[in-house]
Amino acid sequence: SQQGEEDPQALSIQEGENATMNCSYKTSINNLQWYRQNSGRGLVHLILIRSNEREKHSGRLRVTLDTSKKSSSLLITASRAADTASYFCATDASGGYNKLIFGAGTRLAVHP
Amino acid sequence: DAGVIQSPRHEVTEMGQEVTLRCKPISGHNSLFWYRQTMMRGLELLIYFNNNVPIDDSGMPEDRFSAKMPNASFSTLKIQPSEPRDSAVYFCASSSTGGNTIYFGEGSWLTVV
Numbered sequence: 001s002q003q004g005e006e007d008p009q010a011l012s013i014q015e016g017e018n019a020t021m022n023c024s025y026k027t028s029i030n031n032l033q034w035y036r037q038n039s040g041r042g043l044v045h046l047i048l049i050r051s052n053e054r055e056k057h058s059g060r061l062r063v064t065l066d067t068s069k070k071s072s073s074l075l076i077t078a079s080r081a082a083d084t085a086s087y088f089c090a091t092d093a094s095g096g097y098n099k100l101i102f103g104a105g106t107r108l109a110v111h112p
Numbered sequence: 113d114a115g116v117i118q119s120p121r122h123e124v125t126e127m128g129q130e131v132t133l134r135c136k137p138i139s140g141h142n143s144l145f146w147y148r149q150t151m152m153r154g155l156e157l158l159i160y161f162n163n164n165v166p167i168d169d170s171g172m173p174e175d176r177f178s179a180k181m182p183n184a185s186f187s188t189l190k191i192q193p194s195e196p197r198d199s200a201v202y203f204c205a206s207s208s209t210g211g212n213t214i215y216f217g218e219g220s221w222l223t224v225v
Contacts (some may be wrong), residue, residue, distance in 0.1 A: 031212060033212070041218060042203055042216035042219055043155075043203070043205075044216070045213045045215070048212050085144075092212065093118075097160065098143055098207045098212060099160060099168065101157065102147075102154065102155040102157075104199075
């Protein structure tokens with residue numbers, strides 16, 4: 001069963017614009033991670049935020065976490081056509097086993 | 113450094129046939145995961161192993177599915193007999209204890225006709 005729910009399901013923007021994707025989850029977590037999947041490929045880890053963190057940056061990525069609302073957001077700034085992919089949040093509540101439960105994903109299309 | 117290696121990348125088989133998917137995790141990783149991805153159900157965790165021992169197989173759909181990890185460098189996911197509803201992309205992933213990131217293979221695309 002899926003733990004996280006992303007919205008929107010699909011997002012279409014122009015190059016240079018910012019893209020924001022949201023994730024909600026149901027149970028207490030140790031950490032929340034975001035992954036990216038290019039069409040026909042495996043998932044690739046982007047960024048991890050721990051339950052005691054509120055915000056994290058990595059390059060053009062900014063992730064926030066609100067444990068009181070059980071929600072997270074991923075912001076991609078100054079998007080590029082190469083950012084076109086599906087983005088998934090994943091929650092780890094396993095206490096050390098990295099048992100990740102993935103959401104349904106957001107399909108991002110960035111148009112030149 | 114080689115990533116997670118899966119085989120076959122693509123398989124088309126007839127209903128009722130046995131399907132075996134293979135995975136070689138990243139060397140040194142001691143956790144291994146099998147996921148299934150479909151449009152309808154998204155990415156589902158089927159089973160995960162730690163130090164070659166199955167820890168949680170609650171996601172395995174039914175008795176037709178079985179997974180083994182005979183050693184630290186090899187795992188199989190077997191479907192017998194296969195059915196059209198098993199058509200999906202099956203991903204193997206691995207991670208190291210203490211590390212939080214899991215690394216995915218490129219997937220095995222299974223079509224059962």
